[in-house]
Amino acid sequence: MPLYEYRCESCGHAFEILRGLHEKDEDVICPRCGQKRAERLMSAFSSAKGSSSSSSLSSCGTGKFT
Template sequence: MPIYEYFCPNCRTKFELLRPISRAAEDGICPGCQQHAPRIMSVFASFSRGADGSVTAVGGGCASCATHACASCSLN
């Protein structure tokens, strides 16, 4: 089952839910405030892998990330 990311605009919490593809378009329920939270698209940033195996994000920010605190952002 795929993991989808949701962002609660009420309490600005980003969370993930495991759910079937058939329900992917549905809002998630925020674990913090129980409000409906729309799904956000995971950002697949461009990464370059250095000769030493380190991974570097290319192109800076995480444009689609509403919180600027996602896994992709932390790599920047």
């Protein structure tokens, strides 16, 4: 379920709610003032995870046939 960010136009309170896709256009009640004046903001997913480059060392064993 995606996380949407809303901001109340009445009191300016910003909050996030988990909503379904079919609920995203429905009215959102501000948890602070209780007004249905919240507008949806563009949610920016900033997941900055360091990509670990794994270097695989392959050791070749030299076999001798005697």
